[in-house]
Amino acid sequence: MIEVDVEATLGDFALAAKFVVPSAGITALFGRSGAGKTSIVNALAGLLTPSRGRIVVRDEVLFDRERRVNVPPNRRRLGYIFQEGRLFPHYSVKGNLLYGAKRNDAAAFDRVVALLGLGDLLRRRPGDLSGGEKQRVAIGRAILAEPRLLLMDEPLAALDAARKEEILPFIAALRGALDIPVVYVSHAMDEVIRLADTLVLIDGGKVAATGTVEELTSRIDLRPLTGRFEAGAVIRTVLRGHDKAYGLSELAFPGGRLRVPHINLPLGTPLRLRIQARDVVLASAPPSGLSIRNAFAGRVVEISPDKGPLVDLRLDIGTLAEPVMLWARITQRALADLRLVVGSPVHAMVKTVALERPSPGAGRGISEAHEAV
Amino acid sequence: MLTLTPVETAALILSLRVGLAGTLFSLPVALAVAWLLARRRFIGHQLLNGLVHLPLVLPPVVVGFALLVLFGRHGPIGAWLYDTFGFTVAFNWKGAALASAVMGFPLMARAMRLSLETIDRRLEAAARTLGASRLRVFWTITLPLMSPGILTGAILGFARSVGEFGATITFVSNIPGETQTLPLALYAFTQVPGGDPPAFRLCIIAVIVAMTALLASEIVARRLDKRIRGAR
Numbered sequence A: 001m002i003e004v005d006v007e008a009t010l011g012d013f014a015l016a017a018k019f020v021v022p023s024a025g026i027t028a029l030f031g032r033s034g035a036g037k038t039s040i041v042n043a044l045a046g047l048l049t050p051s052r053g054r055i056v057v058r059d060e061v062l063f064d065r066e067r068r069v070n071v072p073p074n075r076r077r078l079g080y081i082f083q084e085g086r087l088f089p090h091y092s093v094k095g096n097l098l099y100g101a102k103r104n105d106a107a108a109f110d111r112v113v114a115l116l117g118l119g120d121l122l123r124r125r126p127g128d129l130s131g132g133e134k135q136r137v138a139i140g141r142a143i144l145a146e147p148r149l150l151l152m153d154e155p156l157a158a159l160d161a162a163r164k165e166e167i168l169p170f171i172a173a174l175r176g177a178l179d180i181p182v183v184y185v186s187h188a189m190d191e192v193i194r195l196a197d198t199l200v201l202i203d204g205g206k207v208a209a210t211g212t213v214e215e216l217t218s219r220i221d222l223r224p225l226t227g228r229f230e231a232g233a234v235i236r237t238v239l240r241g242h243d244k245a246y247g248l249s250e251l252a253f254p255g256g257r258l259r260v261p262h263i264n265l266p267l268g269t270p271l272r273l274r275i276q277a278r279d280v281v282l283a284s285a286p287p288s289g290l291s292i293r294n295a296f297a298g299r300v301v302e303i304s305p306d307k308g309p310l311v312d313l314r315l316d317i318g319t320l321a322e323p324v325m326l327w328a329r330i331t332q333r334a335l336a337d338l339r340l341v342v343g344s345p346v347h348a349m350v351k352t353v354a355l356e357r358p359s360p361g362a363g364r365g366i367s368e369a370h371e372a373v
Numbered sequence B: 001m002l003t004l005t006p007v008e009t010a011a012l013i014l015s016l017r018v019g020l021a022g023t024l025f026s027l028p029v030a031l032a033v034a035w036l037l038a039r040r041r042f043i044g045h046q047l048l049n050g051l052v053h054l055p056l057v058l059p060p061v062v063v064g065f066a067l068l069v070l071f072g073r074h075g076p077i078g079a080w081l082y083d084t085f086g087f088t089v090a091f092n093w094k095g096a097a098l099a100s101a102v103m104g105f106p107l108m109a110r111a112m113r114l115s116l117e118t119i120d121r122r123l124e125a126a127a128r129t130l131g132a133s134r135l136r137v138f139w140t141i142t143l144p145l146m147s148p149g150i151l152t153g154a155i156l157g158f159a160r161s162v163g164e165f166g167a168t169i170t171f172v173s174n175i176p177g178e179t180q181t182l183p184l185a186l187y188a189f190t191q192v193p194g195g196d197p198p199a200f201r202l203c204i205i206a207v208i209v210a211m212t213a214l215l216a217s218e219i220v221a222r223r224l225d226k227r228i229r230g231a232r
Helices: A037-045 A093-098 A106-115 A131-144 A161-178 A189-195 A213-217 A220-226 A332-337 A366-371 B006-039 B045-057 B060-071 B076-085 B093-117 B121-129 B134-145 B147-163 B166-172 B182-190 B196-229
Strands: A002-010 A013-021 A026-030 A052-057 A060-064 A078-081 A149-153 A182-186 A198-203 A206-212 A232-243 A248-253 A256-261 A270-276 A280-283 A294-303 A310-316 A325-331 A345-350
Touching (some): A013 A037, A037 A078, A161 A182, A161 A189, A189 A213, A189 A270, A198 A213, A198 A220, A213 A220, A220 A310, A232 A256, A280 A310, A280 A325, A294 A325, A325 A332, B006 B045, B006 B093, B006 B147, B006 B196, B045 B093, B060 B076, B060 B093, B121 B134
Parallel strands (some): A013 A206, A026 A182, A026 A198, A078 A149
Antiparallel strands (some): A232 A248, A232 A270, A294 A345
């Protein structure tokens, strides 16, 4: 477990964050710029001393104000990957990688170099590297210090879209290949959905909610934080079939199957999808004679109390045992015409083309992630 | 014309020895003071800052006189040094080195402090998260990154030491072969009839020494800078 309960005052800004998350997989700290995410990670790393509180990582108390415990940063064994890389300019790439290495383990070094594709860079200087290369070196440097937890503070924020795609698979691979838990700071929901298992929503220096990504993105009350205009639900699926003739793949979830353009991955691969609310169409009767193939029976669980012309509905299209939440955004007029209330049975249709590129779920490696592009 | 007279050789070698000794002696002290001024806030911060800069604004004669009072054979520090270690700086080349070190100290400490203040402290924080103790961070990150500043400070201090006149002549007098550095020898020549030509030769020697120091520092600084920035 990672337990954080800290208070700190930074100029006009008051931080008072408290959350407990599993120390496995990737935990995302998500919130707007200036919400206090970096301060929380700095407190974890020991670079910021809270005025009150307690930090425990995997049963070790790193900070406890009352008991006067404050483990110095160099003894916390937490790897930190910064937004700007922070490579040491006077060391070569190899020198940077080995700076924090505890023992001279050539096999571990070679493995990390291979995993991050750093072989050709070793003799170069940080000044000669591209932004993406720098971040890969920074990740390798942190891993080689053998941390028990990796902290990543918006490691992709300074990169353009192409470079992001270059780094994302490596971060996803950490979970599978190295089994190091990660705390990942981000203000980009697409990164969170692709990477994170657990989500901590930060707002104004406080924790607004903690839960799984699926759970929090499906909550209507959290929309202002999770992103109103790109609102959508996240669904866990498993790749169950390929339809070679039509170039489609089938993704199964409790309660149905989604057809998406062919995904070149082995059957049984867990995949996570995001379905945006505006790409879901509702019908009160089973649809027929439509070009939309993905139609699912469900019922209305919640209706947002919005005043404008549009309204968001939360639907359950799963089974009794395993509910699956979907969002739909329709007009107030349609809501009235269809006479939808909480509990109404509905048929939700998702345009095949409306699916975002699925992201590998837990335990997937790099190669698959590349092929998914 | 190209060969130096014994007086010139003695003055040149003495000047270099005094300059080097003064610089090496004040280097670690200046580094410590620069670090204190750049990184720590404490009561007396302003006072220390003023004290460090004092030799820059005081007449050198005042510094020389203060040294004479403190470090002379009967001064509080000088007497103690002699009684305890049998060591004296009065009227010998060590005293000249001390005087020039004190006069060069502000320039050295200032250059080091400025370079320390431009170091990205986030790099030091990154090193801490990689398991490095404060001491290791200082040796492996801070010191290498401020090396151009240390070099600049050392060269400035050395140049000031070699050229030091007022404090030296007040403190250790003008003894040929013992405390008569280049500027002091030059001054002695200007005080006697017909001394202009030898004084002129000393002028040229002083210019050559200063230019060599500046050029050497420029080349080394550029190399260091390249190493740090990683440009090829």
